[in-house]
Amino acid sequence: MEEKRHTLPRAKMIKRRSDFQHVYQKGTSVAGRRMILYVLRDSRVAGKVGFAAGKKLGCAAVRSRTKRLLREAYRHMQHELRTDVGILLIGRAGLAAGKMQDAATELRRLARRANIFASGAARAEERR
Numbered sequence: 328m329e330e331k332r333h334t335l336p337r338a339k340m341i342k343r344r345s346d347f348q349h350v351y352q353k354g355t356s357v358a359g360r361r362m363i364l365y366v367l368r369d370s371r372v373a374g375k376v377g378f379a380a381g382k383k384l385g386c387a388a389v390r391s392r393t394k395r396l397l398r399e400a401y402r403h404m405q406h407e408l409r410t411d412v413g414i415l416l417i418g419r420a421g422l423a424a425g426k427m428q429d430a431a432t433e434l435r436r437l438a439r440r441a442n443i444f445a446s447g448a449a450r451a452e453e454r455r
Contacts, residue, residue, distance in 0.1 A: 335402045341377030341413065350377065350415040357441045361422040361430065362397065364437040365415035372413025376401055380418040393418035400430040409443050 341347055354367035378401075380393040397416045408414070422430060438444060 333402055335398060335405065339375055341372055341375045346372055347377055347415065350413050354415065357437045359433045359437050361419050361425065361433050363417040363419065364441055366441050366443055367413045368411060369413060374410040376414040378416050384418060384420055389423045392423040396422055396427055396430040399427055400434045403431060404435065407444055408438060409445050412443055
């Protein structure tokens with residue numbers, strides 16, 4: 328079986344403020360303890376992902392660590408998710424204090440609740 332690369336190219340990231348606002352306002356949200364997942368089915372952001380951490384979380388170092396954990400958790404499971412949706416991940420307080428495994432577990436749980444696993448990955452996920 329072919330090994331999938333776990334990279335996250337810049338072309339697959341939401342970078343414009345208008346796209347962030349579009350997903351935030353029109354998308355559906357699923358909230359967890361350490362992050363919020365917004366999902367929007369729209370061709371403008373399909374297959375893209377955005378990461379955010381508000382200033383309420385703390386200083387720049389805390390916000391950077393929060394976004395780094397979100398990126399890493401998403402990067403490892405991006406091949407299991409649907410490509411017809413745009414995803415926005417927003418870090419909450421407490422995420423930066425945790426470990427990457429905590430972020431990955433929470434993201435997997437939220438993705439299951441938002442029903443954004445690809446068809447083959449959904450069946451594998453149900454067995455977990």
